[in-house]
Amino acid sequence: MSSKPNFWRIFMKNRLFSSFKYLMCPMLAFSLHVGAATSNDFVELVDHVPTKGVNKATLMHPLDPNQEIHVSFVLPLRNQKELDDLLERIQDPADHEHYGKHLTSEEFIERFAPFQEDYDKVVAYANSLGLTVQDTHANRTLLHVSGPTQAIEAAFNLLLHQYVLPEGRQFYAPSKNPEVHTSLASVVSGVVGLDSYAQWHSYHHRKETSPSSLDASQAFPSGPGGGFAPKDIKTAYNLSGVTTNGSKQIIALFELASYQASDINTYTQHFGLPSPKLKNILVSGGSSSGIDAEVTLDIELAIALAPESEIYVYEGPNSNQGVLDTYNRIATDNHAKQVSTSWGSGEDTVNTQYLHAENAIFKQMAAQGQTIYAAAGDSGAYDDYPHNKSLIVDDPASQPYVVGVGGTSLKVNTSTGAYLTESVWNNGLGNGAAGGGVSAVWPIPSWQTNVSTVYSKSKRNVPDVALDADPDTGYAIYFDGKWQIFGGTSCAAPLWAAFTACVNQELTAANKPALGFANPKIYAIGTGAAYTTDFHDITIGNNLFYHASKGYDNASGWGSFNGANLYTNLTSGNSFSITAPHCHILFQNEAPFTQGKTGTYEIVVSNSGNASTTHPVTVTINLPSGVTYSSFTGEGWSFNHSALSFTHSHLLHPGSKYPAIQLHVEIADTAPSSLISTATVSGGGSPCETVTNVVDRANAAIGN
Numbered sequence: 001m002s003s004k005p006n007f008w009r010i011f012m013k014n015r016l017f018s019s020f021k022y023l024m025c026p027m028l029a030f031s032l033h034v035g036a037a038t039s040n041d042f043v044e045l046v047d048h049v050p051t052k053g054v055n056k057a058t059l060m061h062p063l064d065p066n067q068e069i070h071v072s073f074v075l076p077l078r079n080q081k082e083l084d085d086l087l088e089r090i091q092d093p094a095d096h097e098h099y100g101k102h103l104t105s106e107e108f109i110e111r112f113a114p115f116q117e118d119y120d121k122v123v124a125y126a127n128s129l130g131l132t133v134q135d136t137h138a139n140r141t142l143l144h145v146s147g148p149t150q151a152i153e154a155a156f157n158l159l160l161h162q163y164v165l166p167e168g169r170q171f172y173a174p175s176k177n178p179e180v181h182t183s184l185a186s187v188v189s190g191v192v193g194l195d196s197y198a199q200w201h202s203y204h205h206r207k208e209t210s211p212s213s214l215d216a217s218q219a220f221p222s223g224p225g226g227g228f229a230p231k232d233i234k235t236a237y238n239l240s241g242v243t244t245n246g247s248k249q250i251i252a253l254f255e256l257a258s259y260q261a262s263d264i265n266t267y268t269q270h271f272g273l274p275s276p277k278l279k280n281i282l283v284s285g286g287s288s289s290g291i292d293a294e295v296t297l298d299i300e301l302a303i304a305l306a307p308e309s310e311i312y313v314y315e316g317p318n319s320n321q322g323v324l325d326t327y328n329r330i331a332t333d334n335h336a337k338q339v340s341t342s343w344g345s346g347e348d349t350v351n352t353q354y355l356h357a358e359n360a361i362f363k364q365m366a367a368q369g370q371t372i373y374a375a376a377g378d379s380g381a382y383d384d385y386p387h388n389k390s391l392i393v394d395d396p397a398s399q400p401y402v403v404g405v406g407g408t409s410l411k412v413n414t415s416t417g418a419y420l421t422e423s424v425w426n427n428g429l430g431n432g433a434a435g436g437g438v439s440a441v442w443p444i445p446s447w448q449t450n451v452s453t454v455y456s457k458s459k460r461n462v463p464d465v466a467l468d469a470d471p472d473t474g475y476a477i478y479f480d481g482k483w484q485i486f487g488g489t490s491c492a493a494p495l496w497a498a499f500t501a502c503v504n505q506e507l508t509a510a511n512k513p514a515l516g517f518a519n520p521k522i523y524a525i526g527t528g529a530a531y532t533t534d535f536h537d538i539t540i541g542n543n544l545f546y547h548a549s550k551g552y553d554n555a556s557g558w559g560s561f562n563g564a565n566l567y568t569n570l571t572s573g574n575s576f577s578i579t580a581p582h583c584h585i586l587f588q589n590e591a592p593f594t595q596g597k598t599g600t601y602e603i604v605v606s607n608s609g610n611a612s613t614t615h616p617v618t619v620t621i622n623l624p625s626g627v628t629y630s631s632f633t634g635e636g637w638s639f640n641h642s643a644l645s646f647t648h649s650h651l652l653h654p655g656s657k658y659p660a661i662q663l664h665v666e667i668a669d670t671a672p673s674s675l676i677s678t679a680t681v682s683g684g685g686s687p688c689e690t691v692t693n694v695v696d697r698a699n700a701a702i703g704n
């Protein structure tokens with residue numbers, strides 16, 4: 001202990017000197033605009049100290065003043081009430097106008113993203129503080145910056161301290177909440193990355209088996225070592241008859257580590273699957289954690305059920321800032337309609353301002369029709385075990401716009417591979433059990449309120465669904481140059497995402513909207529007549545606290561998919577109606593045309609779909625040679641002469657029609673006997689429709 005005061009003093013000297021240098025920057029920069037900065041010119045951003053961690057930890061020393069710290073400014077979305085309302089309507093089958101009408105990323109940015117000028121203001125502020133802008137985000141909700149500890153401390157008027165937990169793990173945290181200049185008070189809602197208390201874990205468990213313990217007499221599961229092979233998963237979960245394979249679909253995998261492509265190639269070659277279509281997207285410089293079994297098994301299991309899909313592997317750093325930036329990149333890219341994450345942290349290890357920043361990203365995914373599945377954790381009802389044996393659920397599985405995926409133990413017929421029984425995965429405290437319970441943060445979502453068996457009637461219940469996750473009934477995975485058997489809810493999440501890729505493949509081919517945020521549909525099925533055919537209801541076992549029971553339970557959600565049945569339900573629209581406008585066009589001539597005279601076409605556009613049009617509708621006419629435009633009548637239509645097109649900007653309700661267009665034309669003396677013209681209607685959110693009109697010209701001699 002005698003050396004500690006000395007050590008402390010040396011650090012403090014450095015700090016005082018360097019803090020002074022950095023503190024000058026914001027003062028000078030902002031004094032140009034707002035006069036001399038005083039403490040009144042700064043506002044505190046609340047809820048940034050990880051008090052739960054700090055309270056049980058021992059303060060060690062100030063953080064090294066030269067350590068590089070990465071943080072992201074968080075900018076709140078605009079029009080949040082409007083967004084919440086839109087999300088409700090997008091998932092409401094009774095709302096003909098909005099149901100299934102997902103936004104593009106551009107539409108989302110236009111309606112809900114922070115303004116560019118506000119984003120620019122934050123960039124200028126970061127520069128004035130001497131911080132380095134590392135990355136900008138297309139939706140302008142995050143700005144990734146970095147600087148040495150002393151610059152971060154000066155920028156936000158706090159100190160960063162190093163702590164140690166009783167179990168020996170170290171983390172750093174701010175001494176107090178950060179402050180930003182008042183001119184940014186309404187523009188910045190938080191700063192993520194000021195502490196490293198949360199540890200983002202992956203949720204897989206390897207089966208420790210010696211080859212001699214394998215029973216060679218068992219035909220199934222048929223993978224190396226007795227693990228589930230891709231076809232075994234399909235057999236057990238009734239997917240053998242589903243012929244889609246994820247073609248033209250992209251699955252995004254959220255990762256905080258990397259993988260070895262040779263492992264994936266061996267997996268696909270061994271099982272006779274197509275060559276993997278992998279794309280790596282490094283976020284915030286990528287991960288520094290190296291090769292990890294998690295990434296490998298996520299990829300292999302996504303391929304197992306959707307072998308023709310493209311797999312986008314998003315790799316970011318393992319920190320709050322890295323996690324947030326990586327999720328946001330998946331949302332702003334909006335390439336993947338199905339996303340899987342097998343990384344999480346106890347809901348109590350991150351502050352609510354962080355959870356709300358994550359939530360904004362998942363709302364954007366929902367608005368864009370991206371379905372995200374998250375592993376519910378592998379410590380049963382005690383997500384922070386062994387650090388803490390309290391009832392805690394995992395983030396992001398407990399987020400209200402995420403599908404939380406729990407774990408089961410699946411037994412199949414060892415001769416045929418057919419489904420036999422399924423119970424909640426529970427190998428005992430500390431040995432792996434299915435995550436599930438009740439969120440301490442999020443209120444119960446609307447789609448969960450009419451479920452009688454949920455444990456909590458006021459908070460979000462987790463998980464939503466489940467799938468085999470027991471390493472003892474685990475999956476054959478090729479990792480690190482050898483075959484191994486893995487379980488964990490990590491395995492269940494990518495399989496659900498791959499199943500969704502197959503569903504979306506069929507929906508897309510049928511011109512229907514993507515599945516989108518799946519919980520409203522899953523819960524509608526769960527509480528409906530199709531539940532027992534679409535799902536395997538888990539009624540046996542517990543996750544160390546919550547017990548499985550008939551219907552929904554907090555140990556296994558609604559259970560595992562009965563593949564082909566749920567697939568058919570989700571793709572045929574039995575459980576919900578697909579709605580869209582359909583601009584139908586009538587295009588006819590009022591009377592036979594005569595050479596050298598005028599003729600008249602009548603054009604009527606009606607909406608025969610079951611949703612309103614969403615933007616202006618245009619009719620374009622293509623006239624044959626010998627017929628030329630003369631004049632038109634038609635209330636509310638604007639005319640473009642060079643394109644020979646008419647546009648109406650009023651939205652058209654289902655079953656109604658626009659005022660008719662009377663199009664008067666001149667018929668040349670030389671016009672042929674058969675005049676073929678076309679009219680195309682487009683816009684309004686409706687598929688394009690083209691109709692042909694053939695008018696036989698009357699004999700000029702008779703007409704005269």
Ligand SMILES: [Ca+2]
Nearest residue numbers: 538549550551
């Ligand atoms: Ca159940």
